Amino acid sequence: MQAHSKAKLVWRRLVSSSILAGCLVAYCALANSSINPAIFAALDDAQWQGCPQTQLSGLKLIGLPLQFELEHLKLNLACISHPQRPTQSASLVELKAPLQQLFIQLADWAKALPASQLKVKRLELKLTTSTSIQGELSLSQKVQQWQAQWRGDDGSRVAIQLEPQRQQLSLSGALQPSLIKALATVWPSFNTAQAYGPLNITMNLASLDDLQLAMRFSLPQLGSQVDAQLSGWENWRLDVNSSPFDFAQWQLPASHWQLQAGRWQAEIERWQTRGQGYWQLEPQLSVQGVINAQHLPLLQRSLYPLAANTELLSGEGRLDFVWQAERLTGHASLDSLNALWGEQRLSGGSLSSDFGYRPEQGWQHSGKLSLETWDVGIPLTQLTASWQQQQAAPLSELAGLELSQVRFSLLGGQAELSPFYLDFPTEALVNLQGLQLSELVALYPELGLSVAGSVSGRLPMYLSQQGLAISAGQLAVIEPAGKIALSHQSLVALKAQHPSLDFALSLLEDFNYETLAANVDFAEDGQLDMQVKLYGRNPKVSSRPVALNYRHQENIYQLLRSLRIGDQLSGQLQQWIDEHSAPPSR
Known part of the structure; x- marks a missing residue:
C-alpha cells in the first residue's frame, strides 16, 4: 500500500510541523508577557533542519488577543515526497491514532491560548526539488474552534475548520489546474484530473470514534459532481455516486460505486x-x-x-x-x-x-x-x-x-474466403461450392424460368476504399447434367418481335445441358458482367447438341436493393426492427 503509507507519513510529518508551530506561538506568548525583543529578533530568520525543513522570517506581534504576523514561512517537503516502499501493507485504522493525537493537541493549545491568530503573508510548500506551491495562510482559534484559510497565487483556496472536543473536521476548497498539476508530482492519482480542473471539494468528518466522512467533489468543466461516504475504520466502506459527465469523447451517465477492503462493485x-x-x-x-x-x-x-x-x-x-x-x-x-x-x-x-x-x-x-x-x-x-x-x-x-476462416451459406451452397487484411487495398479469393441454380432463378419469378443444377467456382476479389471488385471469376456446373425450362407467357410475342431469337428461345423451353459455365467480372459500382456458355440439346427441337453463348449484364446492388424493398413494402423489415429494438425486461 505505497500510496496509502506515503499519505500516512506525510500526515505525521505535517502534524509534527503543526505541533512545532503551536509551540512557537505559545513560546512567543510567554515571551510577550515580559515584552522580550530578543526573542522576536532571534525568530526573525529562524531555520529548523530535519524533515520537513522549516524556515521563517519576519515574525511580528500585532496585538491582543494574541495576533501574529509572519512575513515568510517555507516548508521543504521534498524529503517526504518519495518514501521507501513499505515491507507490508498498512490499513486505514492506522491513520486513526495520529488524527486523534492532533485533536488532543489542538484542544490543549486552545486551553492555553483562549484566542489567537497567525497570519503568514508568504507560505511556500516545496513538494519536490523542482515543484512548489505558494500563497498566503491565516490560522485562528477561538472558543475551542480552529480555522485555517489558504489562498494560492493561482487562485486556489482551501478552508479548514476543526472542533477538537467534538472531534469534527470540515474542509472546502477550489483547486485550479496548476495546483492539481503540482500535486500530481507527489500523488500520481491527480494525473487523471489535471486536465479537467478546477476541482471544488467539500469534506466533513462527523465522527472519529465511528468513522463517518462525507465528501463532495465538483468538476465545473465536466458539469459533474461526485458524492462520497466513507464509514468504518477496520471494515471500512466507501460509497460513491457521480452525476453524468463527459470524459474525453465518452459520456458517462450517473453511476454508483462501492469500495471495500479487497472488493469493489459498480452500477x-x-x-x-x-x-x-x-x-x-x-x-x-x-x-x-x-x-x-x-x-x-x-x-x-x-x-x-x-x-x-x-x-x-x-x-x-x-x-x-x-x-x-x-x-x-x-x-x-x-x-x-x-x-x-x-x-x-x-x-x-x-x-x-x-x-x-x-x-x-x-x-x-x-x-x-x-x-x-x-x-x-x-x-x-x-x-x-x-x-x-x-x-x-x-x-x-x-x-x-x-480476417481468416470466413465462411457462410448462400443459395443452398457454401462460400469461403481466403485470409486477408483489412488494410485497403487488399485481395482475397472467394471459393463457392454447390450453389443451387433453382434458388438463383427464384430471384426472377417474372421470367417463368426453372433451372436444375449446382454451381461451384472461384472469384478473385479486390477490396479498396471505393468498394469491392471481381476480375476473371469462373463459375461452372460440376454435375454432368442439368435442365433449363423457360415457359413465360410472353414468349410467343417475344419470338414474333425477334425472329432471330426464335431458335435459341425454342431450345430453352426444354434444354438438357451438359455444360454450363461463366466468366464473371464485377465493378465497384455493382455492375455485373457474365459471359455464359451452354452446351446441350433439346430433343423436341433438334437431336444434335447445340452450343449457346449468352452475356448477362446487371447492377447487382440495384437488384439486391429491389429485393429488400419488397420486405419494406410488406412491413417485414419494420416488424423485425420492432422485435429486436426493445430493451430486455428487468
Whole structure:
C-alpha cells in the first residue's frame, strides 16, 4: 500500500510541523508577557533542519488577543515526497491514532491560548526539488474552534475548520489546474484530473470514534459532481455516486460505486450495466473483475460510435479483465446481437475476443464472430469469421486486422474466403461450392424460368476504399447434367418481335445441358458482367447438341436493393426492427 503509507507519513510529518508551530506561538506568548525583543529578533530568520525543513522570517506581534504576523514561512517537503516502499501493507485504522493525537493537541493549545491568530503573508510548500506551491495562510482559534484559510497565487483556496472536543473536521476548497498539476508530482492519482480542473471539494468528518466522512467533489468543466461516504475504520466502506459527465469523447451517465477492503462493485443504471470484482495495493496495484451489460446499445452509443448508417438494435455483453502494473488483459463476449447496416439486417450475432494492452505495445486483440443471418437481399446464413490484430493499434482502427476462416451459406451452397487484411487495398479469393441454380432463378419469378443444377467456382476479389471488385471469376456446373425450362407467357410475342431469337428461345423451353459455365467480372459500382456458355440439346427441337453463348449484364446492388424493398413494402423489415429494438425486461 505505497500510496496509502506515503499519505500516512506525510500526515505525521505535517502534524509534527503543526505541533512545532503551536509551540512557537505559545513560546512567543510567554515571551510577550515580559515584552522580550530578543526573542522576536532571534525568530526573525529562524531555520529548523530535519524533515520537513522549516524556515521563517519576519515574525511580528500585532496585538491582543494574541495576533501574529509572519512575513515568510517555507516548508521543504521534498524529503517526504518519495518514501521507501513499505515491507507490508498498512490499513486505514492506522491513520486513526495520529488524527486523534492532533485533536488532543489542538484542544490543549486552545486551553492555553483562549484566542489567537497567525497570519503568514508568504507560505511556500516545496513538494519536490523542482515543484512548489505558494500563497498566503491565516490560522485562528477561538472558543475551542480552529480555522485555517489558504489562498494560492493561482487562485486556489482551501478552508479548514476543526472542533477538537467534538472531534469534527470540515474542509472546502477550489483547486485550479496548476495546483492539481503540482500535486500530481507527489500523488500520481491527480494525473487523471489535471486536465479537467478546477476541482471544488467539500469534506466533513462527523465522527472519529465511528468513522463517518462525507465528501463532495465538483468538476465545473465536466458539469459533474461526485458524492462520497466513507464509514468504518477496520471494515471500512466507501460509497460513491457521480452525476453524468463527459470524459474525453465518452459520456458517462450517473453511476454508483462501492469500495471495500479487497472488493469493489459498480452500477450504471442507465446503461443497465453492473460490475464487481477484487482489488489490492500490494505488492502492486491491481484490479480484476467482471462487467455485465444487459442492453448493449445503451453502452455502445456512448462509448463506441459505429460506422455511418449502422445501428445496433440489441445485444448483451460480459467483460472479464485484470489490470495490473498499467497492463490490461481480458476477455469480452457479446451475444444476441441484432443490427442494421443501411437496409441490411444482421441477426443472431455473437462475438468473443481476447485482448491486452501494454504501454510499450498498445492494444492487441483476436477473436471470433458469428452471424445467423446477414440479409443483403439474398440471405447469407451461418456466417463465421476469425480475426487477429497482428500490429498494435487503437481498438477503433480496423486497418491491420487479419480476417481468416470466413465462411457462410448462400443459395443452398457454401462460400469461403481466403485470409486477408483489412488494410485497403487488399485481395482475397472467394471459393463457392454447390450453389443451387433453382434458388438463383427464384430471384426472377417474372421470367417463368426453372433451372436444375449446382454451381461451384472461384472469384478473385479486390477490396479498396471505393468498394469491392471481381476480375476473371469462373463459375461452372460440376454435375454432368442439368435442365433449363423457360415457359413465360410472353414468349410467343417475344419470338414474333425477334425472329432471330426464335431458335435459341425454342431450345430453352426444354434444354438438357451438359455444360454450363461463366466468366464473371464485377465493378465497384455493382455492375455485373457474365459471359455464359451452354452446351446441350433439346430433343423436341433438334437431336444434335447445340452450343449457346449468352452475356448477362446487371447492377447487382440495384437488384439486391429491389429485393429488400419488397420486405419494406410488406412491413417485414419494420416488424423485425420492432422485435429486436426493445430493451430486455428487468
